[in-house]
Amino acid sequence: MSLLEVIGVTHTYAGSRLFRRAGRQTPVLTGVSLSIEQGMGLGLLGASGAGKSTLGRVILGLERPRQGQVLFQGQDLYRADASTRRQLRRDLQAVFQDYTSSVNPRMTAGQIVGEPLENYERLSARELHRTVGELLERVGLKAEDARKYPHQFSGGQLQRISIARAIALKPKLIVLDEAVSSLDMVNQTNILALLGDLKSIFGLSYLFITHDVKAAYSISDALAVMEKGALIERCGDKDQLFSSPHPVVNKLISSVLSEHPRYRSLASSSNPS
Ligand SMILES: Nc1ncnc2c1ncn2[C@@H]1O[C@H](COP(=O)(O)OP(=O)(O)O)[C@@H](O)[C@H]1O
Ligand SMILES: [Mg+2]
Structure with missing residues (x-):
């Protein structure tokens, strides 16, 4: 199949x-x-x-x-x-071209990456924080970047955040x-x-x-x-x-x-x- x-x-x-x-x-x-x-x-x-x-x-x-x-x-x-x-x-996750509009400017990077985890998994606040940090590091950013807002990142960094979000739930297809x-x-x-x-x-x-x-x-x-x-x-x-x-x-x-x-x-x- x-x-x-x-x-x-x-x-x-x-x-x-x-x-x-x-x-x-x-x-x-x-x-x-x-x-x-x-x-x-x-x-x-x-x-x-x-x-x-x-x-x-x-x-x-x-x-x-x-x-x-x-x-x-x-x-x-x-x-x-x-x-x-x-x-x-x-x-089944997606990453689109327009990284500026695919992230909510009022959410921190940590909230953006953590959102799918909150929707699908029951993690404690501490586990969520740790997982988001790992995901950010996985895409070449720092765990501390979780506190920053989209306007504080470059285009390439924002696209990394979109990728971190897309892989958060370990999907099969992106x-x-x-x-x-x-x-x-x-x-x-x-x-x-x-x-x-x-x-x-x-x-x-x-x-x-x-x-x-x-x-x-x-x-x-x-x-x-x-x-x-x-x-x-x-x-x-x-x-x-x-x-x-x-x-x-x-x-x-x-x-x-x-x-x-x-x-x-x-x-x-x-x-x-
Ligand atoms: N929401 C929409 N409503 C009406 N026409 C659309 C819509 N989205 C795309 N189209 C039309 O469908 C065709 C294919 O578009 P699209 O799938 O975006 O192609 P591509 O991604 O290859 O550039 C184009 O002619 C486009 O104008
Ligand atoms: Mg297109």
Whole structure:
């Protein structure tokens, strides 16, 4: 049994005024199927508007698809009863791009990281304090940072706090949606290394959503590519994707190249490193 199975998911945003005026509904996802095994990192690539974030929200249980199923640990996320859903959600965490709005500015780092623990586990104040300190240290911050507020941290540090919160309950799968895209190169590299370490320590699985081919390549075991709401490529071995790149992949490679000239090796070689 796969950890996650997405089966024939189709979705349309009903509320969009643009679609209503045009008198038609353009599907945002069309028959998307994919699976993620325990301990595996799947990179999901695609240009802006391809439907990646929508698929991420569907997988997280946040956006009920029009058709299709999401099976997490063999259970249908959208048909499970409330208490099963709550248990499934515990093992399914997310880190988003916008770290400034994904943390509450009035909560301390300790409260932010400790919130899932308070929701799901009965820890004494002392145990909670200790666990939060350990989580902060695990992501390269200090236990004392628990007292600080979001405005006292840099972007890279805030994203570490989001990661500490996401791993607090030792989930099975973390959906990372453009989680390093707003960071500078040094922070990107550091966070990707941290995610790689956490994956091997905890046997975590990732869905790593990005438009950045290089970031996806460095963190993933397998890669999938989306275009216009459909999954157009799925490679169990990530190097396969670059041996004869699909035009969409080539376009993504060149868009990354124009942002970062040091990625030139990626375009000229079929085996980026
Ligand atoms: N809440 C929403 N309501 C209506 N349309 C949306 C909504 N979210 C996304 N879309 C549209 O769905 C398409 C896919 O968006 P998204 O899933 O965010 O793609 P990606 O993450 O690949 O950039 C886009 O055309 C976008 O404008
Ligand atoms: Mg997106």
